[in-house]
Structure formats: C-alpha cells, structure tokens
Amino acid sequence: MVEAWVRGSAAELDAAIAEAAKLLAASRMPVITGLGTDVAGARAAITLAQRIGGIVDHMHSAALLHDLDVMRQAGMMVTTPNVARLRADLLLLVGPGLTQAWPELPERLLADGRRRVVWLCPGDAAEARALHNMVIVGRDPVELPILLAALRARCAGRPVAKTPIAANEIDALANDLTKAHFGVAVWSAAEFDELTIEMLCGLVKDLNDNTRFSGLPLAPPDNAAGVQQVSGWMTGFPMRTGFARGYWEHDPWRFDTARLIESGEADCAVWISAYGAHAPTWTRKLPLIALGADPDRKRSDVAIAVGLPRIDHAAVEYRSATGTLGAVDARQPTNRITVADVVTRISAATPKAAPC
C-alpha cells in the first residue's frame, strides 16, 4: 500500500515517481533537504544529489554546524554516553535543552547516583532540581558565556573581573572541576552559539593538562548526526554540500538550502521528513517533492507517504544511548515504502546531469 499524490490528487506511485523525476530533470539547481531519514535514505539522497548535481542539507544543519565549527576551528575532546555513565565522577551539564535533546539522559546518567552533578544555567532550575540532587550555578542561559569564560580563567589560575555569578561560587566550582578524576561536560548545540561551545571545549581541553575531562555533545533530532556521518563518508563533507560542478563542494552559507530557496536560486526542492510531520520553513513557492509520514499534499507537486524508520521498517540510525550508528528492527513492520526506495526509484528515473 503506497499513498502518493500529484498536485493534490491521489496517484499511483509510478506516476508520482515519474512526475518527481520530470521536475528534477527540468531543474537547474535542485536541493534535497529536510533529510529527516535513516542511513539508507541518506545514502540514497546523496546518490541522487550526485546524479542530478544537487545540494544536500538537513533541517537541523544549523545546530550541527555549531559543534562542527568548533571542531574544525579548534578541535575538541569528546567521549561516549557509555563512558560518561561508567567513568564520570563529575557530570557538568551545560545550558538548557538537555533532556529535550536526550530524554533518556536522567535514566542513563543520573539515576545510578554514582556521580556529582553540576548544572550550569539550566534555564528551568526547578525542573533540574526535580531530576536529581545537584548544584546549580547560574540560571539564565545568557549568563553562560561569561560563566564559562570565568571558570576557564579560574581553572587556569587567572583572575577574573566581576561577573553576575558570585566569585566564591565560581572558585568553588573551578576547584571541583580540577579535582574531578574523569569529568564529562554535556551540552546541546541547538541551544547556544559557536563561541560559547568553543569556550566550553577549551575549558575541557585545559582541564586535561592535569586531570581527565571530556565532552558529550547531544545530537539534534531527526537522525541529524547519522545523516551527517553518511555525508561525511560519501562526500568528504558535512551537510550543505553540493555536486553541481561534478565534484563535491561544501559551504555552510552557499549551500544553505533555506537561503537558496528564499533567494530564488534553487528552483526545485525534495523535502524529506520521515520521522515526523516537519514542514519546510521556507515561504517561497517552488516545485516541491515531499516525502514524509504525512506529507503536505496541498503544497507539494508530488507527495509520497513513507514509513517511519524503526517503526514501519528496520533502519540504521544514530542512537543517543551509545553515540553510534545502530541497526534497529521494525517495531510494527508494515509495507509502507521507505525513503531509500522512493529516492532510489526517482534516481533511476532521472537523467544524469552534466556538470556546469
């Protein structure tokens, strides 16, 4: 059973695929975006982009790029959720949004009560306190850059000017950090900018001059981290990479698909959101091929309903519990078509584009 629509009317899958191929063949700058899909879907999408000279981007690229920018400017020290769980004697939770990014965090890292927990600027302190017995330093996330800078300075034995947080509080915390045997800092890149993350990662690096400390960045949803890995090995680059010239090029601004669409540069979009009913954020109208659990058939020229990875069909995806790609079986297998199948069929029906 496949549900497909062409310009709002129910259609056979073959007709929808043919229409999608026609739109892509006519396009001079196609983008494949959203990319909320499993590893097989991402491999198929990148293969399609290579075939048609297209651009690949993920709906959570902005958050991915926060961490990535720090990694490629300065580097970082990172670890796995398992190591955090088994080794950490001090857990430094940083900023808001952590339990939203990883709902199992309390169960995996707090429940065993085997480590001290400090939360910097949690936003909602009441929620934090309800989770676990912990020290809370700072409250409003806007204080975070100053707090981290002050902490880094004090850990390095340098003086700091007056900050919104009491000096003795910062000194006590700096002392705790340097005394940890294996500390782990946890953050969610969706919540703050590159400079804040760089300050945090710099603090972690500095602490390793004398003790052990590492970082645990939490991944955005919709398999963003998994898709980024696939792009990394298939293209050599992360998201926001294009093949128009016959080889892969990466540029976070040039290949920002939302910008390309709003500016009128892109002239056809494939929107993939298999994990949920995310709709595209752009407002400009352009030929749209939408693949999702419940695609917007009114707005789309072609809409195809696809299965939910790990529910309708087995999938490989990034797993927060391990920080790795994992293979998961279907919870309730159905014969809903997968993103990989649809995109592979569109690929087969679309002529190879010549490089420009």
Next chain:
Amino acid sequence: MLTRLAGGRVIDPANGRDAVGDVYIRDGRIVDAPSGGEADETHDVTGNIVLAGAIDIHSHIAGGNETLGRLMLPELRYALDVVHPGHLPQPAGAWNTFETGHLYAAMGFTTVVEPAVLPHNALQSHLELADIPIIDKAALTVLGNDDFLLNLLRGRESPDAVRDYVAWTLATSRGLGIKVINAGGAAAFKDNVRAFSLDDEVPGYGVSSRAIVKALQRAVHELGLPHPLHVHCNNLGLAGNVETALATIAAAEGLPLHLAHLQFYAYGKDGPRSFSSAAARLAEAVNSAKSVTVDVGQVMFGQTVTISSDVLRQFNARNSARPKKYVIFDGDANGGGIVPYEYRSNDFYNAVQWAAGLELFLLTNDPWRVFFTTDHPNGAPFTAYPDIFALLMDRELRTRWMATMPKEAMAVTTLPSITREYTWPEIATMTRAAPAKLLGLKDRGHLAAGGVADIAVYAPDPDKAKMFREAALVFKNGELVVRDGKVVRQSFGRAFDVRPDAERAIEHRMRDYYDQRYGLPLDFMSVPEAAIGRPDPFERVPCNT
C-alpha cells in the same frame, strides 16, 4: 567470455613465474591457456608488467574516526591538491569513500584492509567499507583496551574464555582478524596515565600490556585465524622507542605476530638532538625473528592527518598538530585521536622518519614478511604510494631527495649508504603474494588458474611514480575497471570476514555482561547483513585447521 592478456611480462612470485607470456580470464577467474579456440577479447600488453591486483594490509579508509577526520578537516583535500597537482580539482585527499575506491583501483590495488574497527562502532565501519567501490575490503577488529578482556585477564580466566570472547567479537563485528592498539594504553589514559609501556599495568586491572598482547596472540593462534595478531606497539613516535619494538618482537616467542607501521618505532636517542634512526637495528631483529611480519608505515612529505585509536599517543601529540586543532575521543574501549600533521622535508625529525622507513624497506631481507604501507593517512595519504615505489626501485632518486634534506638528519640514519633497489619480483611479492598469504586469501595475490582475476598491468615509464599512479589496465573479478589510470567501470567489492568456532555459552555471558555493565541489549553493536545495503556484502575466509 574468454579474455587474454597477451605478451606481457607476467610476474607471479606465489607460483614462481616471471616470464613473458599470456594470462587468461574466464568468468571472473584466471584460467589455464585453452588448448584450442580464440579468446573473445585480447589485450595486447606487450612490453608491460602483469601482476595480480595489489593488496594493502593496513590503511585507515573507513570508520567513525576517519569520518571525524573528514568532518574536522574540510580543507585537507584542497591542501593536498598542491601536493598532487595532477589530481585537480578532485580527488585530492582520497578523502571520501568513492574517491578512495577509485584512487586505489587506479594504482592497481584490488583489496585493502581497514585495520582499526572498534567493536561498538563496527556497523558504521562496514557501511563505509560498503561505499568504497571496486576494491574488496576487510576489517581488523580492535581488542585490548576493553573492560571485558581486561577482566578476564585480571580474573585469571582460562585461555578458552579469551578464545571464545575473541571469536564472538570477530563474529559480531565481522572482522577478518584482531588488532591490538597500545594494549591497555587507552584504558590507562582514562585513569590519567600519560606514559604506558610494555610492562606497565593498567590501573584497576593489574594487567600488563604484555599480558594483553600475549593472551590475544595465543587466542588468535589457537582459533586458527589466518592473520596473526596485528600489533600497534606502545610508545609510538617517541625517541628511543626502538627498545619497545625490540621487546615486542622478542615477545612473539616464535609464534606469529604482525607489527604494524614499524617505522614509527624505529627511533633511537643518538645524535645532537637525541633523535636518530634505529631502523638498522630493528631491521636486523626482523630478519632474525622468522615468525614476525611487519609493515613499514612510510612517511612522505606534505599535509596529512593522523588518525589513530591510540588515544594516549594522539593526546600526547596534540600540541604538535599542524594546523593547530585536534579531536581526542575517549571511546568505550579504544576511541581515537585525530591530529592533523604536515611532514616537512626541511624538518630534522620528519626527515629522519622518512629515512627510517626506507631503511626498514631496504635493510630487511624478506619481502614475504615486510609489507608496503604508509599507515594511511598517518605517514602519508595512500596517494603517495607511487612515489614510494619509485624511491624503493631507484637509488638515484633517493640520492636526489636526500640532497634536499637536512644533512644532520641524514647523518643519524644509514640511508645514504644503502644501494639496494627493489626488483619487480620483490615488489610483486611484497604487495601481492605475501599479503594474500598473510591474510589467508588463497585465491588472491597470484595469477595461477583458479585465482580471482584481480589483475594490474603497468606500462613501464621513466617516471616510475606515474607508472604506479596510473595503471595501464586493472581487472577486478575479471572485469576491466581501469584503463590508463582512469576508472572505466564502478563495481562494488565485498568485505572478507572469518567465523571461528566458539562455545555458544559465550553469547549468554556477553548478554548478561552488556545488560549489567552497560544496561544495553547486545544487538546495539550488531552488523546485520541486511543493514549494509548492498547485495552479498561479505565473503567468508576459512580458518586454519
């Protein structure tokens, strides 16, 4: 269809053949010359060299650490364009999986081993291997910093338990063999240990690095794995570390043991800077230790990135990163470190490293036991191979290179005094016949009837590096995939694995262990064939009986 390669110099050391003659291919295999009838297709290779496809036993081409490197260094491919201007604008750094397959094939390589697959990350490694076209692949599974093994050794459990665990891990991660990387060093680093040698003990376990290596060596041997335990020794890169390598060679005690990228352990403390090549001493030890095999890990000049699961070493090298950035990843067991590095020919230390690698190649006397690697990308990207072949085969070329390097660096090596030049049969042994034997690939690396028709044809050229960079013809499974250094057909190869026998009880024990220690179901680390996304992705290699 019968294909004939006519009139080339056929060099097949596995079968003692070195003569002008023909090679025939039918249905993907090499066949004997038919008694009658014409070939459907004939390639005139008169004047060319015909070899089996080359096999690289140690090249970091796939896995989470490699992709971390790709993501961390988007600029690397552009930097490498300068080094290999012939490859503008792509494929530069051999950086994504597709380029990796194409560039290897263009050089006449048809099988490459990824030597560091972490069991918990094995699925990603295999997905990446599956996206490397043309060549066949294999994974070496990394053990030796994992809590389970260290616990077995701490508890003085029987060798049977270690053996079953090794067999189970190989089956789970679909490896061809076992690698140990700075045994115990990554575990010790989590306890803030900053230096770790062969007889140091892992804190909390009371188990020495030596005990880990010996236990794994024994298990690998008793399971009948074709590939010996593949060892990345302690103290990589440090002045004076030749003592560690010599001690590890001695620790082989007559049983098979493979030492990886030996060049990085060929350093003495002599000379004005207390850093010298000890390659001559090390080569002598290799020559005497007949059960030991080594690969070189040659250094070449230019920008590269070091990618290693030796977390401790990578951490200690962090401040020498060029450019100044690094990722250190404390994994569940080994983890990894990504430290970019530029080897410079005018740098004393880098010049000594370069010379030490060539000394190992040239002072060892058995191409069946010494293997051709750069530890890609650690000593150099594999795209530098053609230049290394040229250096091995041409002492004049070496002299010209040495003339550009610091004299005081050459003075602490023996390279200027070495006149040996590798012959074609030696190259064929080192890169074809010997690796097939070392990996247990009985139908690769040779050109006798029954062998898989993986064949590379080279057209002699005064520029030897060009000859190796652009093979005249390459056949994979009997199909023409490369002509004049250009890929003409993109096929997909398979990954070799082994499945030694193990007691089934280990499965229950592992299930309990992962439940209790990690709170995870065992299948989080599984590599289901269906998840690989290509038909028939694995090929089983039999164990010795």
